Amino acid sequence: MTEQIVTPWEVSGEGEIDYDRLIKDFGSNRISNELIARIESAIGTKAHPWLKRGIFFSERDMNQILASYEKGEPFYVYTGRGPSSEALHLGHMIPFTFTKWLQDAFGCIVVIQLTDDEKFLWKDLKFDEARRFALENAKDIIACGFSPERTFIFRDTDYIHTMYPNIIKIARLTTTSTARAVFGFTNSDNIGKHVFPAIQAAPSFASTFPKIFGTTDETVLRKIRCLIPCAIDQDPYFRVTRDIAKRMKYPKPSLLHAQFLPSLHGAGSKMSASVGGTSIFMTDSKKQIKKKINKYAFSGGRATVEEQRELGADLKVDVPFHYLCYFLHDDVELERIRKDYSEGRMLTGEVKAILIKILQDLVMEHQEKRKDVTDKDVELFMTPRYMEVYEKKSEPIATVEETREGKE
Structure with a gap:
């Protein structure tokens, strides 16, 4: 069996990534034709080509999300970006393009985490540089066409005060042995790395967004499900999160896993911003x-x-x-x-x-x-504010320009 390494920080192997093996090792489920048909039935239109072509290939509890949606019960979508560079490449755009489709198809709220803290802890980046990259990346994300009335983008070092109650609850329920086993931490890793999985887990719970959902009532917030579209290398974070969710009396977050867009050099690795000649950048x-x-x-x-x-x-x-x-x-x-x-x-x-x-x-x-995304647009998207759980299908989604005019 050829060796392959798939972690949140490294993807490598000899030859093609064996996605069937990842499903088995991670304990997820392959997305079936029956599930795709149910998605199409729920949204009343064709599924995204990336679902039909197996690019999004694996899932956890997507049927739970569909059941909630079919009954009119709330769910929201959570995805993120680790801002390690000023410019995004094509591989970075995959989760955002797909999340934009989910927002349009289901009319749902989207929250997007910019993990400037993670990149400061893992990369050779200055603190202010990581924060600046996050704002630049936010402009690329906004340019994907997300609804300004239904999307909240947040930088961890800004939003940490609101997240912190859930972060410490998650941290208390996560042992050092679990963190070492799942993430491979060693004695030489800084202690910030040990805490970060709790920070990435926190947006999986609706109580992290009291202004978005307009309540601090835990009985209400515990009924709101979370769907996370991400590349399969991010799954370890949410395996831990799903184990903790039950103990926090929250529904487990559901996931849709994407394959990696390979580097230009070929199979066995994903497109990387740090390796020259492997990536097509959006600049x-x-x-x-x-x-x-x-x-x-x-x-x-x-x-x-x-x-x-x-x-x-x-x-x-x-x-x-x-x-x-x-x-x-x-x-x-x-x-x-x-x-x-x-x-x-x-x-x-x-x-x-x-x-x-x-x-x-x-x-x-x-x-x-x-080019059309302004600092005011970034401020709007990054301001916590109340949002309706679902868009009314009879009303068009507001554009950035329309929302900006309304605010002014």
Whole structure:
């Protein structure tokens, strides 16, 4: 069995990540066609392509979320970002793009945690630098199109006062032996790392957001479920959280796990902001995107045109095709490329050209939207305020501009 390491801080292995093995090791459930059908029935529209294509592949208690939604009972979505750099890359955008879809599909509240404290504790970052990165990342998140009336973005070092009661309750219920076993902490790790899992767990409980839900009544807040879409490497945090939830008399948070967007260099690792030539950043120019794809994107195509025509590409290792599975949402066109490329009727250069155009359009559109995000927008999204549990389906979601005008 090949070795693979999947933790909140490291993803590596020999060859492809074995997601079936992760499901078994982590004790989660593969997302079934029946679950996808139930999601579609609940929201009255088609599921996101990333669900249908198995990019979001694993879950915990998603049926509980659907049961609550079908009965009109409240739930909210929680995701986050560790601000270790000023610019986000494509891999960072996966949970936010999917969370935006969840908000639109269910009309639900979204809370987004910016863990500037985590990055200060783990990375060689100055405290003020981590805080600044968080605000820059918030602008990228807002540019994804989240509803300003239904989204709360918070930086841990700002919101810690409100979170602290739940943090110490969680910390008291988490032993050092559990933290060491799950997260691999050693005597050389600073004590802040030992406490951080409680900070990341706290947003899983509705009582962390009394202003958002308009009450401090624990009997009300304990009825509000939490759904967490995240990459599978974040699951250890929430396995511990789910064990603690029952003892805190809260529902266990539900999860939807995503696969990793591979680095341009190939399978066995995820896209990383710290390794040169592995990532497409949301600040890249069209020229940079084209150069990175052509130069670095690992190909499953054959060494010569003749071999490619005869044998076709190995799609299991082909990074351009993997990226198309994420970013080309036309199922018919994706299937055409899959067949033609794997059977030798398309060359690697043709597939890369298609991907380059898609990514250039995606990144340029994001850059234009981010330009429109102001400091006032950031302040609005980062201000705790009351929100209705569900959007009224008959009313359109307010845009940033409309909300800004209303506040002024």
